[in-house]
Amino acid sequence: MISVVIPTFNAQHSLAETLTSLVPAAVEGVVCEVIVADGGSTDRTFDIADGAGAEIVKAPAGRGAQLRAGAERARFPWLLFLNSGTYLDAGWERDAAQHIERVKSGRRKAAAATFRFVLDDEGFGARMAERMAAFRMGLLKLPYGDQGLLLPRTLYDEVGGFGALPLLEDVDLARRLGRRRLAVLNARAVMDGERYRQDRTLTRTARAQACLGLYLAGVPVKAIAAVFGSPQKRVSETIAERRAS
Structure with a gap:
């Protein structure tokens, strides 16, 4: 029923979960x-x-290009895009199956679905990040990639799939889907808190909002990436810092 596509880059600490x-x-x-x-x-x-039995696809660095390459390899009628470092709460498959059944039965027009964003961390910064994600979803219907995205292959192809972008590939696809074709499931997508702590939670949240604001204002994604850096670049910098310490 579902092909799951997970983009990775030096994800040994988060992929297993x-x-x-x-x-x-x-x-x-x-x-x-x-x-x-x-x-x-x-x-x-x-x-x-x-070791987990996953199929491995090598792609150019950049989540947009990686997600696109993974989708091209997928063989089943529904796609679930899920970032490494995000795990889905127990029972998520029931919510997903219900969404799929509503679309298949015609009770709902073809639509994508995302999960509620939760950060596996304590403190004010984590709760602020969750509130900002909920606000962004409620107001703009633009889910984070960390929330996962489930949609029928036919709808993915109809809107053109993921673009080979250095960042904001999730926002770009969500905008092409449109508000009426995005639902939020009750199940939670739980983000690994360590990555946020390493990147300073409030700093990460502020950067994400700045990138989004520039994108919505019409600034090209490549220009935004030149200022804020791509996710892969930040991961590489974190690894280098660890080795140096």
């Missing part, structure tokens, strides 16, 4: 394949993905 959250859905037959679309990892990402 993401994959583990998919196991119950695979047992139930909801998840039929998992594709790890990698942008040039140099750590144990491949070993973890292979």
